[in-house]
Amino acid sequence: MLPILLLDALLAPQVQENCQSDVAFALDALEQKCGHFFELKGIDWKAVRKEMSAAAKEVRTEQDEYVLLTRLLARLRDGHAEVQKGPQGTEQTWPADAPFGGRRGDAGMGWCRAGGKIYVKQALGPAADASILPGSEVLKVEGMPVAKWLAQREAEAREVYSFSTAQQAFFWTTHFGLSGPEGGRLELELKEPDGKKKKRTIGFDRRSVRTAGPAVWPADLKQSGDLSWCRLPSGLGYVHLRRCKSELPELMDEALADLGDAPGIVLDFRGNGGGGFDHEALMGRFVPAGKTLAFNKSYSSAGAHPYAGPVVVIVDGTVISAAETGSGMFKEDGRALMIGESATAGMSSSKETIELPSGKFALYVSVDSNMNRFNQGRGIEGIGVPPHLVVEFDPEDLAAGRDTLIRRAEELLAEAASGKGPWKDVPYRTAE
Numbered sequence: 001m002l003p004i005l006l007l008d009a010l011l012a013p014q015v016q017e018n019c020q021s022d023v024a025f026a027l028d029a030l031e032q033k034c035g036h037f038f039e040l041k042g043i044d045w046k047a048v049r050k051e052m053s054a055a056a057k058e059v060r061t062e063q064d065e066y067v068l069l070t071r072l073l074a075r076l077r078d079g080h081a082e083v084q085k086g087p088q089g090t091e092q093t094w095p096a097d098a099p100f101g102g103r104r105g106d107a108g109m110g111w112c113r114a115g116g117k118i119y120v121k122q123a124l125g126p127a128a129d130a131s132i133l134p135g136s137e138v139l140k141v142e143g144m145p146v147a148k149w150l151a152q153r154e155a156e157a158r159e160v161y162s163f164s165t166a167q168q169a170f171f172w173t174t175h176f177g178l179s180g181p182e183g184g185r186l187e188l189e190l191k192e193p194d195g196k197k198k199k200r201t202i203g204f205d206r207r208s209v210r211t212a213g214p215a216v217w218p219a220d221l222k223q224s225g226d227l228s229w230c231r232l233p234s235g236l237g238y239v240h241l242r243r244c245k246s247e248l249p250e251l252m253d254e255a256l257a258d259l260g261d262a263p264g265i266v267l268d269f270r271g272n273g274g275g276g277f278d279h280e281a282l283m284g285r286f287v288p289a290g291k292t293l294a295f296n297k298s299y300s301s302a303g304a305h306p307y308a309g310p311v312v313v314i315v316d317g318t319v320i321s322a323a324e325t326g327s328g329m330f331k332e333d334g335r336a337l338m339i340g341e342s343a344t345a346g347m348s349s350s351k352e353t354i355e356l357p358s359g360k361f362a363l364y365v366s367v368d369s370n371m372n373r374f375n376q377g378r379g380i381e382g383i384g385v386p387p388h389l390v391v392e393f394d395p396e397d398l399a400a401g402r403d404t405l406i407r408r409a410e411e412l413l414a415e416a417a418s419g420k421g422p423w424k425d426v427p428y429r430t431a432e
Contacts, residue, residue: 178342314405
Protein backbone atom coordinates (compact mmCIF):
# COMPACT_ATOMS: atom_id res chain seq x y z
CA MET A 1 0.00 0.00 0.00
CA LEU A 2 1.35 3.42 -0.93
CA PRO A 3 2.08 5.85 1.94
CA ILE A 4 -0.71 8.42 2.33
CA LEU A 5 1.54 11.39 1.49
CA LEU A 6 2.73 9.72 -1.71
CA LEU A 7 -0.82 8.80 -2.68
CA ASP A 8 -1.96 12.39 -2.10
CA ALA A 9 0.88 13.63 -4.33
CA LEU A 10 -0.10 11.28 -7.14
CA LEU A 11 -3.78 12.26 -6.94
CA ALA A 12 -3.16 16.01 -6.50
CA PRO A 13 -3.35 17.00 -10.22
CA GLN A 14 -6.75 15.31 -10.64
CA VAL A 15 -8.07 16.73 -7.36
CA GLN A 16 -6.91 20.19 -8.41
CA GLU A 17 -8.57 19.88 -11.80
CA ASN A 18 -11.81 18.72 -10.17
CA CYS A 19 -11.66 21.55 -7.68
CA GLN A 20 -11.16 24.21 -10.35
CA SER A 21 -14.12 22.82 -12.27
CA ASP A 22 -16.23 22.68 -9.08
CA VAL A 23 -15.35 26.22 -8.03
CA ALA A 24 -16.00 27.70 -11.48
CA PHE A 25 -19.38 25.94 -11.58
CA ALA A 26 -20.19 27.01 -8.01
CA LEU A 27 -19.35 30.66 -8.63
CA ASP A 28 -21.71 30.79 -11.60
CA ALA A 29 -24.48 28.79 -9.93
CA LEU A 30 -24.36 30.80 -6.70
CA GLU A 31 -24.53 34.06 -8.61
CA GLN A 32 -27.54 32.78 -10.51
CA LYS A 33 -29.35 31.33 -7.49
CA CYS A 34 -28.33 33.78 -4.76
CA GLY A 35 -27.24 36.91 -6.61
CA HIS A 36 -30.39 38.82 -5.64
CA PHE A 37 -29.03 38.85 -2.05
CA PHE A 38 -25.63 40.33 -2.94
CA GLU A 39 -26.52 44.02 -2.76
CA LEU A 40 -28.52 43.57 0.45
CA LYS A 41 -25.65 41.71 2.13
CA GLY A 42 -22.86 43.90 0.72
CA ILE A 43 -21.19 41.07 -1.23
CA ASP A 44 -18.63 41.94 -3.92
CA TRP A 45 -18.95 38.81 -6.04
CA LYS A 46 -16.29 39.90 -8.53
CA ALA A 47 -13.79 40.00 -5.68
CA VAL A 48 -15.01 36.64 -4.36
CA ARG A 49 -14.72 35.13 -7.83
CA LYS A 50 -11.15 36.35 -8.22
CA GLU A 51 -10.10 35.17 -4.75
CA MET A 52 -11.66 31.71 -4.98
CA SER A 53 -10.59 31.01 -8.55
CA ALA A 54 -6.97 31.71 -7.59
CA ALA A 55 -7.23 29.62 -4.42
CA ALA A 56 -8.59 26.63 -6.37
CA LYS A 57 -5.24 26.37 -8.17
CA GLU A 58 -3.51 25.61 -4.84
CA VAL A 59 -5.76 22.70 -3.82
CA ARG A 60 -4.04 19.33 -3.42
CA THR A 61 -6.48 17.14 -1.45
CA GLU A 62 -10.22 16.69 -1.06
CA GLN A 63 -9.94 18.19 2.40
CA ASP A 64 -8.33 21.25 0.79
CA GLU A 65 -11.34 21.54 -1.51
CA TYR A 66 -13.72 21.13 1.43
CA VAL A 67 -11.95 23.98 3.23
CA LEU A 68 -12.03 26.16 0.12
CA LEU A 69 -15.73 25.54 -0.48
CA THR A 70 -16.44 26.29 3.18
CA ARG A 71 -14.62 29.61 2.82
CA LEU A 72 -16.57 30.31 -0.37
CA LEU A 73 -19.90 29.79 1.40
CA ALA A 74 -18.73 31.95 4.29
CA ARG A 75 -18.50 34.81 1.80
CA LEU A 76 -22.09 34.16 0.78
CA ARG A 77 -23.21 35.48 4.20
CA ASP A 78 -25.89 32.84 4.54
CA GLY A 79 -26.40 31.33 7.99
CA HIS A 80 -27.89 28.15 6.53
CA ALA A 81 -25.12 27.59 3.97
CA GLU A 82 -23.35 24.25 4.27
CA VAL A 83 -20.90 22.13 2.29
CA GLN A 84 -22.36 18.64 2.03
CA LYS A 85 -20.96 15.32 0.85
CA GLY A 86 -21.83 14.60 -2.78
CA PRO A 87 -22.83 11.16 -4.12
CA GLN A 88 -19.19 10.38 -5.03
CA GLY A 89 -17.66 12.06 -2.00
CA THR A 90 -16.37 11.07 1.42
CA GLU A 91 -16.96 12.79 4.75
CA GLN A 92 -14.55 15.67 5.34
CA THR A 93 -13.79 17.62 8.50
CA TRP A 94 -12.34 21.01 9.29
CA PRO A 95 -8.57 20.73 9.91
CA ALA A 96 -7.73 20.22 13.55
CA ASP A 97 -4.89 22.77 13.40
CA ALA A 98 -7.04 25.54 11.86
CA PRO A 99 -8.94 28.16 13.91
CA PHE A 100 -12.05 26.55 15.42
CA GLY A 101 -10.74 23.09 14.50
CA GLY A 102 -10.11 20.06 16.70
CA ARG A 103 -11.73 19.26 20.03
CA ARG A 104 -13.25 22.41 21.48
CA GLY A 105 -13.76 23.44 25.07
CA ASP A 106 -16.29 25.97 26.37
CA ALA A 107 -15.63 29.04 28.48
CA GLY A 108 -19.15 29.11 29.95
CA MET A 109 -19.70 32.78 29.18
CA GLY A 110 -21.99 35.05 27.22
CA TRP A 111 -21.15 38.71 26.68
CA CYS A 112 -23.28 41.70 25.75
CA ARG A 113 -22.74 45.26 24.57
CA ALA A 114 -24.07 48.13 26.67
CA GLY A 115 -23.19 51.79 26.25
CA GLY A 116 -20.50 50.83 23.75
CA LYS A 117 -18.73 48.58 26.27
CA ILE A 118 -18.62 44.79 26.60
CA TYR A 119 -19.94 43.14 29.75
CA VAL A 120 -20.18 39.60 31.08
CA LYS A 121 -23.82 38.61 30.70
CA GLN A 122 -23.54 35.07 32.06
CA ALA A 123 -20.84 33.10 33.84
CA LEU A 124 -21.42 29.37 34.04
CA GLY A 125 -19.26 26.26 34.37
CA PRO A 126 -15.60 27.16 33.68
CA ALA A 127 -16.28 30.91 33.94
CA ALA A 128 -17.99 30.52 37.30
CA ASP A 129 -15.10 28.33 38.47
CA ALA A 130 -12.74 31.19 37.57
CA SER A 131 -14.79 33.60 39.74
CA ILE A 132 -16.05 35.60 36.75
CA LEU A 133 -18.86 37.89 37.92
CA PRO A 134 -21.82 38.85 35.71
CA GLY A 135 -21.94 42.59 35.18
CA SER A 136 -18.14 42.83 34.93
CA GLU A 137 -16.79 44.96 32.11
CA VAL A 138 -14.42 43.07 29.82
CA LEU A 139 -11.34 45.24 29.27
CA LYS A 140 -8.76 42.94 27.67
CA VAL A 141 -8.63 39.43 26.25
CA GLU A 142 -5.25 37.74 25.85
CA GLY A 143 -3.65 41.14 26.49
CA MET A 144 -5.61 42.80 23.65
CA PRO A 145 -8.32 45.46 24.07
CA VAL A 146 -11.62 43.61 23.96
CA ALA A 147 -12.88 45.44 20.85
CA LYS A 148 -9.76 44.46 18.91
CA TRP A 149 -9.94 40.86 20.14
CA LEU A 150 -13.61 40.55 19.18
CA ALA A 151 -12.94 41.96 15.71
CA GLN A 152 -10.13 39.45 15.22
CA ARG A 153 -12.23 36.60 16.59
CA GLU A 154 -15.12 37.45 14.31
CA ALA A 155 -12.81 37.68 11.29
CA GLU A 156 -11.47 34.18 12.08
CA ALA A 157 -15.00 32.85 12.48
CA ARG A 158 -16.07 34.32 9.15
CA GLU A 159 -13.55 32.03 7.43
CA VAL A 160 -15.38 29.01 8.86
CA TYR A 161 -18.99 30.06 9.36
CA SER A 162 -21.42 31.90 7.14
CA PHE A 163 -23.33 34.66 8.96
CA SER A 164 -26.39 36.21 7.37
CA THR A 165 -26.10 39.53 9.23
CA ALA A 166 -23.77 41.58 11.39
CA GLN A 167 -25.92 40.93 14.46
CA GLN A 168 -25.75 37.17 13.93
CA ALA A 169 -21.95 37.36 13.68
CA PHE A 170 -21.71 39.50 16.83
CA PHE A 171 -23.96 37.30 18.94
CA TRP A 172 -22.24 34.13 17.72
CA THR A 173 -18.82 35.58 18.57
CA THR A 174 -19.88 36.77 22.04
CA HIS A 175 -21.55 33.47 22.92
CA PHE A 176 -20.50 30.37 20.98
CA GLY A 177 -17.28 32.01 19.82
CA LEU A 178 -15.97 32.15 23.39
CA SER A 179 -14.46 28.72 23.07
CA GLY A 180 -11.01 27.31 22.56
CA PRO A 181 -8.96 24.14 22.29
CA GLU A 182 -9.95 21.68 24.98
CA GLY A 183 -7.55 22.10 27.87
CA GLY A 184 -6.55 25.59 26.72
CA ARG A 185 -6.89 28.82 28.66
CA LEU A 186 -8.34 32.28 28.15
CA GLU A 187 -6.80 35.27 29.92
CA LEU A 188 -9.12 38.16 30.78
CA GLU A 189 -8.77 41.56 32.39
CA LEU A 190 -12.04 42.72 33.90
CA LYS A 191 -13.47 45.64 35.80
CA GLU A 192 -15.72 43.97 38.33
CA PRO A 193 -19.03 45.49 39.50
CA ASP A 194 -17.30 47.07 42.52
CA GLY A 195 -14.97 48.94 40.15
CA LYS A 196 -11.86 46.90 40.91
CA LYS A 197 -9.77 45.57 38.04
CA LYS A 198 -9.00 41.86 38.17
CA LYS A 199 -7.23 39.35 35.95
CA ARG A 200 -8.92 35.99 35.54
CA THR A 201 -7.98 32.79 33.72
CA ILE A 202 -10.60 30.42 32.34
CA GLY A 203 -9.78 26.83 31.42
CA PHE A 204 -11.74 25.52 28.43
CA ASP A 205 -13.50 22.23 29.09
CA ARG A 206 -16.26 20.18 27.51
CA ARG A 207 -18.92 20.62 30.13
CA SER A 208 -22.29 21.25 28.57
CA VAL A 209 -23.31 24.81 29.42
CA ARG A 210 -25.78 27.00 27.57
CA THR A 211 -25.26 30.74 27.38
CA ALA A 212 -27.80 31.71 24.71
CA GLY A 213 -31.17 32.69 26.14
CA PRO A 214 -32.04 34.87 29.13
CA ALA A 215 -29.14 36.24 31.12
CA VAL A 216 -30.93 35.17 34.29
CA TRP A 217 -33.60 32.47 34.22
CA PRO A 218 -36.77 33.13 36.23
CA ALA A 219 -37.35 30.89 39.22
CA ASP A 220 -39.74 27.93 39.44
CA LEU A 221 -39.97 27.23 35.73
CA LYS A 222 -42.20 24.40 34.59
CA GLN A 223 -41.10 22.58 31.45
CA SER A 224 -42.75 20.57 28.72
CA GLY A 225 -40.65 19.70 25.69
CA ASP A 226 -38.93 22.84 24.46
CA LEU A 227 -41.24 25.19 26.36
CA SER A 228 -40.61 26.57 29.86
CA TRP A 229 -42.96 28.85 31.77
CA CYS A 230 -43.76 30.39 35.13
CA ARG A 231 -45.63 33.20 36.80
CA LEU A 232 -43.25 36.03 37.62
CA PRO A 233 -43.36 37.69 41.09
CA SER A 234 -45.24 40.56 39.43
CA GLY A 235 -48.07 38.17 38.51
CA LEU A 236 -47.26 38.38 34.81
CA GLY A 237 -46.72 35.22 32.78
CA TYR A 238 -43.37 34.21 31.30
CA VAL A 239 -42.78 31.65 28.53
CA HIS A 240 -39.41 30.71 27.06
CA LEU A 241 -39.42 29.00 23.67
CA ARG A 242 -36.23 26.98 23.14
CA ARG A 243 -37.12 25.57 19.72
CA CYS A 244 -40.02 25.79 17.28
CA LYS A 245 -40.89 22.16 16.66
CA SER A 246 -44.14 20.87 15.23
CA GLU A 247 -45.72 20.35 18.67
CA LEU A 248 -45.21 24.00 19.68
CA PRO A 249 -48.91 25.03 19.51
CA GLU A 250 -49.93 22.10 21.72
CA LEU A 251 -47.13 22.87 24.20
CA MET A 252 -48.36 26.46 24.31
CA ASP A 253 -51.79 25.12 25.35
CA GLU A 254 -50.12 23.63 28.43
CA ALA A 255 -48.45 26.91 29.34
CA LEU A 256 -51.60 28.95 28.77
CA ALA A 257 -53.60 26.57 30.96
CA ASP A 258 -51.44 27.85 33.83
CA LEU A 259 -50.98 31.45 32.70
CA GLY A 260 -54.26 32.28 30.97
CA ASP A 261 -55.45 34.63 33.71
CA ALA A 262 -52.16 36.60 33.85
CA PRO A 263 -52.57 40.33 33.09
CA GLY A 264 -49.79 40.06 30.49
CA ILE A 265 -47.34 37.51 29.09
CA VAL A 266 -43.66 37.70 28.11
CA LEU A 267 -42.72 35.41 25.20
CA ASP A 268 -38.93 34.99 25.26
CA PHE A 269 -37.43 33.59 22.04
CA ARG A 270 -33.76 34.24 22.90
CA GLY A 271 -31.52 31.29 22.06
CA ASN A 272 -34.20 29.64 19.94
CA GLY A 273 -32.64 27.37 17.31
CA GLY A 274 -35.66 27.19 14.99
CA GLY A 275 -37.47 24.14 13.64
CA GLY A 276 -40.81 23.87 11.85
CA PHE A 277 -44.37 24.45 13.07
CA ASP A 278 -47.85 25.66 12.14
CA HIS A 279 -47.67 29.46 12.33
CA GLU A 280 -51.44 29.98 12.19
CA ALA A 281 -52.00 27.46 14.98
CA LEU A 282 -49.49 29.18 17.27
CA MET A 283 -50.83 32.68 16.65
CA GLY A 284 -54.37 31.34 17.14
CA ARG A 285 -53.44 30.67 20.76
CA PHE A 286 -53.17 34.46 21.18
CA VAL A 287 -56.45 35.38 19.50
CA PRO A 288 -59.48 35.67 21.83
CA ALA A 289 -62.01 32.84 21.62
CA GLY A 290 -64.43 33.34 18.77
CA LYS A 291 -62.43 36.21 17.28
CA THR A 292 -60.18 36.75 14.27
CA LEU A 293 -56.94 38.77 14.19
CA ALA A 294 -56.60 40.52 10.84
CA PHE A 295 -54.26 43.51 10.97
CA ASN A 296 -52.06 42.03 8.27
CA LYS A 297 -52.46 38.28 7.85
CA SER A 298 -55.69 36.76 9.14
CA TYR A 299 -55.63 34.37 12.13
CA SER A 300 -58.53 32.59 13.81
CA SER A 301 -58.63 31.73 17.50
CA ALA A 302 -57.31 28.26 18.29
CA GLY A 303 -56.50 26.02 21.23
CA ALA A 304 -58.18 25.21 24.51
CA HIS A 305 -56.98 28.33 26.33
CA PRO A 306 -56.54 31.21 23.83
CA TYR A 307 -54.97 34.23 25.47
CA ALA A 308 -56.44 37.70 24.99
CA GLY A 309 -54.11 39.84 27.10
CA PRO A 310 -51.12 41.98 26.07
CA VAL A 311 -47.88 40.28 24.99
CA VAL A 312 -44.24 41.40 24.86
CA VAL A 313 -41.88 39.32 22.73
CA ILE A 314 -38.11 39.30 23.46
CA VAL A 315 -35.53 38.56 20.74
CA ASP A 316 -31.85 39.00 19.93
CA GLY A 317 -29.30 37.85 17.36
CA THR A 318 -29.39 34.24 18.62
CA VAL A 319 -32.98 33.84 17.36
CA ILE A 320 -32.69 31.98 14.06
CA SER A 321 -34.69 30.49 11.21
CA ALA A 322 -38.23 29.38 12.17
CA ALA A 323 -37.87 31.24 15.47
CA GLU A 324 -37.59 34.45 13.46
CA THR A 325 -40.85 33.78 11.66
CA GLY A 326 -42.45 32.65 14.91
CA SER A 327 -41.43 35.72 16.90
CA GLY A 328 -41.69 38.07 13.94
CA MET A 329 -45.32 37.39 13.16
CA PHE A 330 -46.28 38.72 16.61
CA LYS A 331 -44.73 42.05 15.62
CA GLU A 332 -45.43 42.18 11.89
CA ASP A 333 -49.03 40.99 12.21
CA GLY A 334 -49.89 43.41 15.00
CA ARG A 335 -50.34 41.18 18.04
CA ALA A 336 -47.43 42.07 20.34
CA LEU A 337 -44.72 44.54 21.22
CA MET A 338 -41.23 43.27 20.42
CA ILE A 339 -38.11 44.29 22.33
CA GLY A 340 -34.53 43.07 22.11
CA GLU A 341 -30.84 43.83 22.14
CA SER A 342 -30.92 43.64 18.34
CA ALA A 343 -32.85 42.28 15.41
CA THR A 344 -33.06 38.52 15.01
CA ALA A 345 -30.28 36.71 13.13
CA GLY A 346 -31.69 37.24 9.63
CA MET A 347 -31.23 33.63 8.51
CA SER A 348 -34.73 32.57 7.49
CA SER A 349 -35.04 31.35 3.93
CA SER A 350 -35.98 28.74 1.36
CA LYS A 351 -32.99 26.51 0.57
CA GLU A 352 -31.69 24.53 -2.37
CA THR A 353 -28.89 21.98 -2.84
CA ILE A 354 -26.44 22.53 -5.70
CA GLU A 355 -24.46 19.42 -6.68
CA LEU A 356 -20.97 20.15 -8.05
CA PRO A 357 -19.59 18.52 -11.23
CA SER A 358 -17.09 16.23 -9.50
CA GLY A 359 -19.86 14.64 -7.45
CA LYS A 360 -17.63 14.99 -4.39
CA PHE A 361 -19.49 17.91 -2.84
CA ALA A 362 -22.84 19.71 -2.84
CA LEU A 363 -23.68 23.22 -1.61
CA TYR A 364 -26.78 23.84 0.52
CA VAL A 365 -27.72 27.53 0.23
CA SER A 366 -30.53 30.04 0.68
CA VAL A 367 -32.28 31.03 -2.53
CA ASP A 368 -35.26 33.07 -1.30
CA SER A 369 -36.19 34.98 1.84
CA ASN A 370 -38.98 33.72 4.09
CA MET A 371 -41.94 35.85 5.14
CA ASN A 372 -41.64 38.32 2.30
CA ARG A 373 -44.40 40.43 3.85
CA PHE A 374 -42.02 41.31 6.70
CA ASN A 375 -39.84 44.44 6.66
CA GLN A 376 -41.98 46.28 4.11
CA GLY A 377 -41.83 43.39 1.67
CA ARG A 378 -38.10 42.64 1.95
CA GLY A 379 -38.45 39.44 3.98
CA ILE A 380 -36.13 38.22 6.74
CA GLU A 381 -32.97 36.80 5.12
CA GLY A 382 -30.06 39.21 5.49
CA ILE A 383 -32.14 41.60 7.62
CA GLY A 384 -33.71 39.87 10.59
CA VAL A 385 -36.78 41.08 12.45
CA PRO A 386 -35.96 44.40 14.15
CA PRO A 387 -37.68 44.96 17.51
CA HIS A 388 -39.99 47.89 18.14
CA LEU A 389 -37.69 48.89 20.97
CA VAL A 390 -33.95 48.20 21.36
CA VAL A 391 -33.11 47.44 25.00
CA GLU A 392 -29.54 46.98 26.22
CA PHE A 393 -28.62 45.17 29.40
CA ASP A 394 -27.97 47.23 32.50
CA PRO A 395 -24.71 46.00 34.09
CA GLU A 396 -26.16 46.72 37.53
CA ASP A 397 -29.03 44.34 36.76
CA LEU A 398 -26.58 41.66 35.66
CA ALA A 399 -24.53 42.06 38.84
CA ALA A 400 -27.71 41.80 40.91
CA GLY A 401 -28.95 38.69 39.10
CA ARG A 402 -31.71 40.41 37.10
CA ASP A 403 -32.45 40.13 33.40
CA THR A 404 -32.92 43.70 32.16
CA LEU A 405 -35.05 42.70 29.19
CA ILE A 406 -37.49 40.67 31.29
CA ARG A 407 -37.70 43.57 33.75
CA ARG A 408 -38.33 46.03 30.92
CA ALA A 409 -40.96 43.72 29.41
CA GLU A 410 -42.81 43.74 32.73
CA GLU A 411 -42.70 47.54 32.84
CA LEU A 412 -44.05 47.76 29.30
CA LEU A 413 -46.86 45.29 29.97
CA ALA A 414 -47.97 47.48 32.86
CA GLU A 415 -48.38 50.32 30.33
CA ALA A 416 -50.05 48.29 27.59
CA ALA A 417 -53.61 49.46 28.24
CA SER A 418 -52.63 53.09 27.61
CA GLY A 419 -51.77 52.43 23.97
CA LYS A 420 -49.07 55.07 24.34
CA GLY A 421 -45.31 55.10 23.87
CA PRO A 422 -44.07 52.05 21.94
CA TRP A 423 -47.57 50.53 22.18
CA LYS A 424 -48.72 53.02 19.52
CA ASP A 425 -47.09 50.70 16.99
CA VAL A 426 -49.11 47.69 18.16
CA PRO A 427 -52.63 47.74 16.71
CA TYR A 428 -53.97 44.99 19.00
CA ARG A 429 -55.86 46.31 22.02
CA THR A 430 -56.99 44.02 24.82
CA ALA A 431 -60.19 45.99 25.40
CA GLU A 432 -61.24 45.52 21.79
